[in-house]
Amino acid sequence: MSFEFYKPANIDEASKLLKNSGYVAIVGGTDTIVKIKANFYKALKALVDLNGLFSKEIKVEGDKCIIGSACVMNYIAEHPVIKENFPVLAQAALSVAAVQIRNTATIGGNVGNSSPVGDTIPALYSLEAEVNIVSDEGKRVVPINEFITGVGRNVLKPGEMIESFAIPMRKTKGSFQKLGERKALSISKINLGLSYWNDGKPHYRIALGAVAITVLRVPKAEELLENSPLPLTDEVIQQAATYAVETAKPITDIRSTKEYRKQMAGVLLKRALNAIRE
Numbered sequence: 001m002s003f004e005f006y007k008p009a010n011i012d013e014a015s016k017l018l019k020n021s022g023y024v025a026i027v028g029g030t031d032t033i034v035k036i037k038a039n040f041y042k043a044l045k046a047l048v049d050l051n052g053l054f055s056k057e058i059k060v061e062g063d064k065c066i067i068g069s070a071c072v073m074n075y076i077a078e079h080p081v082i083k084e085n086f087p088v089l090a091q092a093a094l095s096v097a098a099v100q101i102r103n104t105a106t107i108g109g110n111v112g113n114s115s116p117v118g119d120t121i122p123a124l125y126s127l128e129a130e131v132n133i134v135s136d137e138g139k140r141v142v143p144i145n146e147f148i149t150g151v152g153r154n155v156l157k158p159g160e161m162i163e164s165f166a167i168p169m170r171k172t173k174g175s176f177q178k179l180g181e182r183k184a185l186s187i188s189k190i191n192l193g194l195s196y197w198n199d200g201k202p203h204y205r206i207a208l209g210a211v212a213i214t215v216l217r218v219p220k221a222e223e224l225l226e227n228s229p230l231p232l233t234d235e236v237i238q239q240a241a242t243y244a245v246e247t248a249k250p251i252t253d254i255r256s257t258k259e260y261r262k263q264m265a266g267v268l269l270k271r272a273l274n275a276i277r278e
């Protein structure tokens, strides 16, 4: 297989290139290279290298935390603003692959790949993140829960790229839970992001990954928890876990069976709630 390789100097140039069919963006390459080797792209004409175009930094701007799409997993996992305010995202980033890959794998690539098992995605759902999208035609903002439309599919139009992610700036407690084949270097069979904050009233956001074509929230469990006094009782946690099992609509694939994934949705929610229990 042969294809061109472009290194655009700016966003305008990159955007114009990406409007051509068969042109694919690449940053860390940890998904794209694997897919090329597996012959996933039937009509690949060119790789468009976005390195250098998007920020690798995390900063607080007003009431938002802005995470550049080129931030790599290790940087996110170690960043004090993320560790302090968004522990679910720090834990999710740290759970990706192994240290070498985490130095290359970007959050933009994880979300851009739009896999149902991407580990940062349920974390971003639970934090109510927005995706800042840019192209040569301008910018737009899409809530993370509207960004992914199917397995490997998202709302990006030809020429559009992920510039950054914006998370409402507030102090949350959180837990990321993942079941894989083994502890390291393992793609999730199922994963879960939980965030909790209290601004006079408690808020819980629960996001399950790998139990449907994209991440699912568990609104019945969120509502139950928000209306339950603290500390949560074992009975309340068990009921929330039952709602998670009912919500999960997994499939059987090479990584796991649908029955196992469904039961594990409840187990992971219990683990997450116990991890943040007051």
Ligand SMILES: Cc1cc2nc3c(=O)[nH]c(=O)nc-3n(C[C@H](O)[C@H](O)[C@H](O)COP(=O)(O)OP(=O)(O)OC[C@H]3O[C@@H](n4cnc5c(N)ncnc54)[C@H](O)[C@@H]3O)c2cc1C
Pocket: 024, 025, 026, 027, 028, 029, 030, 031, 032, 033, 034, 050, 054, 069, 095, 096, 097, 098, 101, 104, 105, 106, 107, 108, 109, 110, 111, 112, 113, 117, 118, 119, 120, 156, 160, 161, 162, 163, 185, 186, 187, 188
């Ligand atoms: C051995 C191994 C283990 C892994 N383990 C895990 C794991 O445990 N958990 C997990 O979630 N993932 C895992 N991955 C997958 C991968 O590392 C992540 O999805 C990674 O975050 C992708 O980032 P990247 O920069 O390498 O993306 P790339 O491969 O460069 O790009 C991925 C996709 O996103 C698109 N893209 C990238 N950046 C942008 C942008 N700014 N705008 C628009 N589109 C963009 C690309 O076009 C491509 O379709 C693993 C991969 C390998 C090889």
